[in-house]
Amino acid sequence: MNKPNSRERRKFLKKSLAAGVAVGGSLLWGTPDRLFAKVAASETPDLVAVKNGEPDDMFNQAITMMGGMKKFVKKGQTVLVKPNISFPRKPEIGATTNPLLVKSIIAHCFGAGAKKVYVFDNISLSSYGMAHKCYKESGIGEAAKSAGALVAPGDNEKYYQKVTISNAKTLVSTEVHELVLEADVFINVPILKNHRYTHQSIAMKNLMGVVWDRMKYHESDLEQSIADFCLFKTPDLNIVDAYRVMKRFGPRGSTPEHVALEKTLLISKDIVAVDAAASKVYGMEPEKVRYIRLGYELNIGNMNLNELNIQRHVMGG
Amino acid sequence: MNLKKIRITISTAVFILFLLTFLGDEATSTALSDTLLYFQFTPSLLQFINKPGHVIGLGFLLLFLASMIFGRFYCSFFCPLGILQDIFIWIFKSHRKKHTFQRPYRLVPCCLLLLTIFIAVLGSFSLVNLLDPYSLFGRIAAHPFKTLVLWINNMIVDVFEQFDMYAFMVRKQHHIPFSILTVSIVSLGIVLAFSIISGRSYCNTICPVGTLLGIMSRFSLYRFVIDKKKCRSCRSCISVCKAGCIDMDKLEIDPSRCVTCFNCTDACQKMALDYKAQLPIPSSGQWVPSKRNFLISTAAIGGTFLSTAFPVRLSSFETEQNRQVPIIPPGSKSIAHFTQHCTACHLCVSVCTTNVMEPAYLDYGVSGIMQPKLNYLQGHCDFNCNACGQVCPTGAIAPLLLPEKKLTRIGTVSLNKEKCIVHVKKKHCGACGEVCPTHAIFPVEKGFVLFPEIDIDYCIGCGACEHACPTKPRAITVTSEIVHSKTKKYFPSASALQPAGKHDNGFPF
Numbered sequence: 001m002n003k004p005n006s007r008e009r010r011k012f013l014k015k016s017l018a019a020g021v022a023v024g025g026s027l028l029w030g031t032p033d034r035l036f037a038k039v040a041a042s043e044t045p046d047l048v049a050v051k052n053g054e055p056d057d058m059f060n061q062a063i064t065m066m067g068g069m070k071k072f073v074k075k076g077q078t079v080l081v082k083p084n085i086s087f088p089r090k091p092e093i094g095a096t097t098n099p100l101l102v103k104s105i106i107a108h109c110f111g112a113g114a115k116k117v118y119v120f121d122n123i124s125l126s127s128y129g130m131a132h133k134c135y136k137e138s139g140i141g142e143a144a145k146s147a148g149a150l151v152a153p154g155d156n157e158k159y160y161q162k163v164t165i166s167n168a169k170t171l172v173s174t175e176v177h178e179l180v181l182e183a184d185v186f187i188n189v190p191i192l193k194n195h196r197y198t199h200q201s202i203a204m205k206n207l208m209g210v211v212w213d214r215m216k217y218h219e220s221d222l223e224q225s226i227a228d229f230c231l232f233k234t235p236d237l238n239i240v241d242a243y244r245v246m247k248r249f250g251p252r253g254s255t256p257e258h259v260a261l262e263k264t265l266l267i268s269k270d271i272v273a274v275d276a277a278a279s280k281v282y283g284m285e286p287e288k289v290r291y292i293r294l295g296y297e298l299n300i301g302n303m304n305l306n307e308l309n310i311q312r313h314v315m316g317g
Numbered sequence: 318m319n320l321k322k323i324r325i326t327i328s329t330a331v332f333i334l335f336l337l338t339f340l341g342d343e344a345t346s347t348a349l350s351d352t353l354l355y356f357q358f359t360p361s362l363l364q365f366i367n368k369p370g371h372v373i374g375l376g377f378l379l380l381f382l383a384s385m386i387f388g389r390f391y392c393s394f395f396c397p398l399g400i401l402q403d404i405f406i407w408i409f410k411s412h413r414k415k416h417t418f419q420r421p422y423r424l425v426p427c428c429l430l431l432l433t434i435f436i437a438v439l440g441s442f443s444l445v446n447l448l449d450p451y452s453l454f455g456r457i458a459a460h461p462f463k464t465l466v467l468w469i470n471n472m473i474v475d476v477f478e479q480f481d482m483y484a485f486m487v488r489k490q491h492h493i494p495f496s497i498l499t500v501s502i503v504s505l506g507i508v509l510a511f512s513i514i515s516g517r518s519y520c521n522t523i524c525p526v527g528t529l530l531g532i533m534s535r536f537s538l539y540r541f542v543i544d545k546k547k548c549r550s551c552r553s554c555i556s557v558c559k560a561g562c563i564d565m566d567k568l569e570i571d572p573s574r575c576v577t578c579f580n581c582t583d584a585c586q587k588m589a590l591d592y593k594a595q596l597p598i599p600s601s602g603q604w605v606p607s608k609r610n611f612l613i614s615t616a617a618i619g620g621t622f623l624s625t626a627f628p629v630r631l632s633s634f635e636t637e638q639n640r641q642v643p644i645i646p647p648g649s650k651s652i653a654h655f656t657q658h659c660t661a662c663h664l665c666v667s668v669c670t671t672n673v674m675e676p677a678y679l680d681y682g683v684s685g686i687m688q689p690k691l692n693y694l695q696g697h698c699d700f701n702c703n704a705c706g707q708v709c710p711t712g713a714i715a716p717l718l719l720p721e722k723k724l725t726r727i728g729t730v731s732l733n734k735e736k737c738i739v740h741v742k743k744k745h746c747g748a749c750g751e752v753c754p755t756h757a758i759f760p761v762e763k764g765f766v767l768f769p770e771i772d773i774d775y776c777i778g779c780g781a782c783e784h785a786c787p788t789k790p791r792a793i794t795v796t797s798e799i800v801h802s803k804t805k806k807y808f809p810s811a812s813a814l815q816p817a818g819k820h821d822n823g824f825p826f
Contacts (some may be wrong), residue, residue, distance in 0.1 A: 049824050088701065116481065125752045127696035128489045129670035156487050196760045197747025197767050215787035218748040219738060250534055251751055254809060262826075280825040290745075305826045314823045 044071070045311040046302075047268040047277055053315035055243045056104035058265040062239075063108055065311050066267055072237050075113030080183035081105055081149065082235070084191045084206050085121035087252050088137040090128065094246035095111070096251040097191045099143035101241050101265070105189060106147035118179050119144040122154035122313050123210040124251065131155035152179060160212040163232060170220040171228035175212035180233065188235035188271070192242040192262075192278045194250030198223060199289045201251050202278045203238040203271045204230060227294035230271060234300060238274045240266040242281050272301025273308055280305070320592065321583035324393055332400040336582060338708075339458035339667050340466050345719040348709040352377055354710035356380055356395055358526045359449040360658055363711045367658060373712070381533075388534035392520055392527060392576040393713050399520060399576065402512040406559055409513045416516050419561030421571055426521065426528040433525045441684030446661040448525050451710075455662030456676075456687070460493050460501040463667060478735050491666055492695050496678040497687060513727035516559035521574045531573035536790040538594050541570045541581065547589035554581035554590055642681045642797040644691035644778065647698065647725040651800040652681075658713035661687035664703035665714060668759035671696035673780065674705060688713075688750035689729070693780035698727070700779060723755075726778075726804045728778025728795040730757060736792035749782035749793045756807040758782060758793075769793075774805045 048065045050058040063069050073079055083097035091098055102119065109117045121135045131154060135141030144151050153159065160175035180186060190206030198205060204226050208214050217225040242264035246253050253259075264281050268274035272295040276286035286292045286303050296303040331353070338349045339680060354360055355376040365374035392399045446452060467488045474485045511519035520527035534540075545568050555563045556822040558581055562574035570581075582590045642652060646665065649655035666674045666689050675695035676689050691698060700723060706716040717725060738746040743766050750758040750769050758775035760767040782793045819825050 049826075051823060075372065088699075125697065125785060127671035127673065127699070127784060129672065129696075129782075133484060133699070133701075150481055150483055152483055153487065156489075159667070195747075195751075196629055197745050197750055197769075208333050215748065215785070218746045220744075220786035221742070222745045222747065247811065249756065252754065254756075258809070283825070308826065312822050 002176070020112070043309070046270055046308040047266065047273050047305075047310045048313070049264065049266050049277060049310060050315060051262070051264040053263065053265075055098045055101035055241065056263065056264070058243075058315060059101055059104045059108070061313055061315060062265050062267045064311060067109040069112040072187070073109050073112040073114050074235045076115045077113075077182055077184035078116045078118065078182070079109045079114045079185040079187060080120075080179045081109070081144070081187045081189055082180075082202070082206065082210060083119065083121060083189040084193075084209065085134045085138050085140050086124035086209060088133040089253055090137060091139055092244070092256045092259070093253040094191065094193055094244040094256075094259040096138035096140060097189050097252060098241045099139035100245050101243070102140050102270060103143040103147045103263045105187060105239060106144060106149045109185075109187075110148060114185075117144075117147075117149040118152050118183060119149045120152040120154040120177065120179060122212065122214070123209070124179065124214070126155070126214070154209070157212055162236065165228055165232040168228035168231055169224050171217065171225040174216060174229070174232075175208045176232070177212075180210045185237075186233070186235045188238045190238070190240055191244075191246075191284055192240055193246035194248055194282075196250055198226075198291060198309070199284060200275075200279055200282055202275045203235070203240055204275050204291055204295055207235075223291040223294060226291040227298055227300065230295055230300040231298060234271050236269065238266075238268055238271050240274050240278045242266060242278060245282060247282075269299040270308075272296050272303050273305065276303040276305055277310075319583060320579040324577075324579050327394050328400045328403065331395055332397060332404070335397045335400075335454070336458065336462070339438045339455060339664060340463050343668055343670050343702075343704050346664070347704055350664065350668075350710065351710040354451075354664075354708075355375045356391075357451040357643060357710055358396070359445065359451055360662075360710035363658060363660070364800050367712055368472060384530055384533050384537065388537040388539060388572060388577050389527070389530045389575065390577045392517070392735075393529060393578045396450050396526070397454040398508065398524075399460075399517070401454060402508060402517060402519065403559070403578070405509055405512040406516060413513055415556035416561055418555055418558075418564055419515065419518060419521075419574075421574065422522065426523070426525075426531075429523060430525040430528040436684075440657065442656065442660065442688075443683050443686045444525070446659075446686050446688070447500075447504075448523065449660050449662075450520075450524050450526055452660040452662035455507045455664055455667075456497070456501040457508075458650070459565075459663040459667040460498055460676075461505060464490050464493070475799055489672060491669065491672040492692065494676065494678055497676040499692045500687065515574050516561055518561065520576060521560060521562075527576075534572050534575070537572065538596075539592055540572045540595050541575060541577075541590060541592050542595065543568045543570065544589045547587045548588070549587055551586070553584045553586065557584045593647075609823075641680075642676055642799060643729050644780070644795065644797040645715050645801075646674065646691060646692075647703070647715045647722050647727050647777075647801070648690075648709075649713055649801070650715065652797070655713050656681050656685040656688060658711050659685070659688045659709075660713075661689070662709055662710070663687075663689060664708050664710070665689060668704045668708050670702055670704060671699050673698050673784075691780065693783040695784075697752075697781040697784040698779040723777070724804050724806060726777050726798055726802045728776075728780070728797050729773055730771055730778065730782060730793060730795050731777045732769065733792045733794070736788050736790070737769070738788060738792070739766065746787065748785040748787055752781040752785045754779065754781065755804070756809070775807050777804050 017235050044067050048062045050062045083102050085096050087095040091094040106117050123131045141151050159178050163176050164173045190203045192202050195201040207229050242262045245260045245262045247260050248258040266277050267276050275292045278285040279289050292303055334353050338346050361377035365377035437445050467490050471487050474487050508519055560574045560576050562571040645655045663676055673691050674689050675692045677688055681688050703717050703722045734740040755775045757772055759767050761770045778795045780795050783791050783795050787794045796826045
């Protein structure tokens with residue numbers, strides 16, 4: 001199988017295209033010197049980390065450092081923004097993605113010319129009626145709607161299509177939400193939080209919310225299945241919300257007392273790299289999180305942060 | 318003032334509100350149920366008996382007094398099953414013969430009423446559950462009607478979704494056991510057949526509430542009378558009398574069967590029919606059967622009141638240890654309390670947002686036929702929801718405030734380690750621990766594997782773990798608490814949130 005080659009080629013194409021858009025975009029924006037200095041001169045960073053700002057401000061900064069949303073979303077494309085809405089908890093608990101961040105991402109997508117932006121999540125506890133409560137309680141449903149996104153349901157099997165993952169070890173086949181298959185751009189917006197049975201829930205774990213039968217993961221081998229899914233599809237962009245980081249009693253969470261205000265945002269196209277960085281923000285070495293290690297071993301991405309081009313920015317400093 | 322039109326207006330409004338209560342969403346149901354169900358005969362009677370001296374019993378007292386004044390107005394104005402029959406009668410108006418006088422037929426209704434009360438006093442709610450008109454309507458609305466409505470709703474949602482419109486939600490019907498669906502549809506069929514063939518004769522033959530109110534309305538202040546001087550015997554009143562209670566030969570109206578629908582006063586051209594206060598109790602000609610009925614009614618009402626004093630129970634779950642005891646919702650206190658209060662109207666089933674409530678058929682024995690239970694294969698009891706207690710009209714599920722509900726134990730969890738994936742495969746699963754809202758399930762690390770452990774003190778029995786468990790059959794299961802108890806509240810130890818080590822650049826990498 002010559003997958004690495006084709007991936008390399010695609011990467012090259014994307015990079016050259018991105019550079020072109022960055023140059024063009026920067027000319028349009030009228031601030032070419034700034035962009036040339038940071039981005040176009042070097043290549044697109046593998047990972048951007050921003051801290052000490054509000055979720056939306058940090059995203060504005062981070063996406064600019066990545067070269068702008070236009071690098072990822074082209075005019076007329078449909079975008080799927082997939083936050084973590086898995087529990088009916090308020091944002092303060094840190095169990096669900098920050099609604100302000102989701103709203104800001106959607107605004108940027110439309111700003112880049114997206115035709116439609118969809119938001120959905122298949123929640124953790126699949127009892128009927130809970131999905132609606134999660135959308136509402138997390139504040140994401142309303143935030144997404146106010147930004148003009150289509151808040152799509154994920155709580156019915158009819159939206160899911162069966163796929164097979166050829167080189168998977170445990171997750172040989174699964175049912176994936178049709179929006180993941182149909183959207184042109186797939187943006188993963190997880191929250192960094194404690195997960196008492198896999199150590200942390202970040203970007204790779206967040207993809208459990210695009211399949212119908214999550215219990216298949218639990219039943220076979222949770223971490224292997226999480227890594228296996230990335231063989232089927234990885235998001236075009238991973239934006240990790242580490243503004244409020246739940247440190248105990250995850251993934252459901254307890255009270256705001258167990259939440260650390262890290263005020264950090266991470267962006268990367270590499271899902272393994274962004275998980276590794278987020279794991280460090282949490283305070284754990286990524287090697288200890290088995291699915292990150294498995295993802296690295298499966299060549300899904302790079303968990304060795306010192307091999308990556310990381311752009312850092314501390315807001316207000 | 319046309320009393321018939323007022324009756325139609327009020328009853329239509331009541332019926333629409335009933336449909337909204339049973340078919341609407343949680344917010345609609347909880348908002349409507351309080352006021353609407355306050356004046357339902359059987360539920361308010363149960364509240365009156367079970368909570369003596371409580372405000373909640375006032376609904377029944379008002380209903381009782383109003384019936385003593387106005388007769389069987391409940392049957393035409395407030396009874397959802399009665400209004401449903403009126404609708405059927407109206408729909409099939411042109412396809413049926415005109416109403417005629419029906420001979421009084423008292424043996425069956427009186428026997429049914431006595432039997433219902435007798436076995437209820439002995440502790441079996443089987444006939445109350447089967448025959449109470451409100452509950453019977455509830456089951457028709459919650460099962461066949463709701464299935465139909467949701468089917469239409471989901472079709473509309475499907476169409477809208479084709480155009481990327483997600484304003485409406487797909488709604489999923491709760492699980493209806495075949496037996497319950499059969500009972501609901503058969504009872505709907507019986508009511509429909511009665512109403513098409515002979516008007517309100519279901520109410521005057523089978524319905525125990527109708528019979529009881531009929532006995533009371535013999536002594537009511539306001540009754541219909543025919544002015545013998547004005548009446549021209551045109552029989553137009555008979556042809557509109559759904560209860561068939563106008564006797565043209567004697568020019569008398571049988572008050573025990575009259576449902577005060579005001580059709581006759583509306584139909585009479587000569588103003589010979591009047592609804593007015595009549596102090597003297599009917600003449601001696603009618604006195605004999607009514608005296609008998611008076612005795613029956615005294616016995617019936619007396620018996621009902623005595624039912625609290627004689628807690629003779631036919632079935633007792635406390636003695637049956639080996640039986641699979643159904644799990645009952647928070648607020649229902651104990652199996653004994655629940656089975657002695659629930660009339661199986663299934664409003665709680667209909668309002669339950671996670672569809673965990675489902676009607677059981679004979680899980681509580683014949684005496685508790687069709688009373689609902691929690692089925693954790695269908696869903697789990699949401700930690701932040703207390704809707705069932707909010708809507709329950711009989712007090713079977715007492716309304717609990719959320720903080721209290723969150724500490725009410727309705728079952729206890731147990732983990733079968735021989736089936737548990739983590740114990741068998743030594744691989745992480747955490748499906749149960751992920752969803753546990755009370756910290757009753759927590760991880761313990763042994764050799765780099767996180768095993769789920771249980772602390773029973775914090776378990777409320779909500780069933781989230783059982784619902785989530787991926788093994789078949791479930792490795793983690795909840796067994797019913799026969800008497801609900803209070804759990805300990807979990808206070809986590811002070812958490813030391815250690816900041817991650819940072820480099821000079823402000824980031825840990």
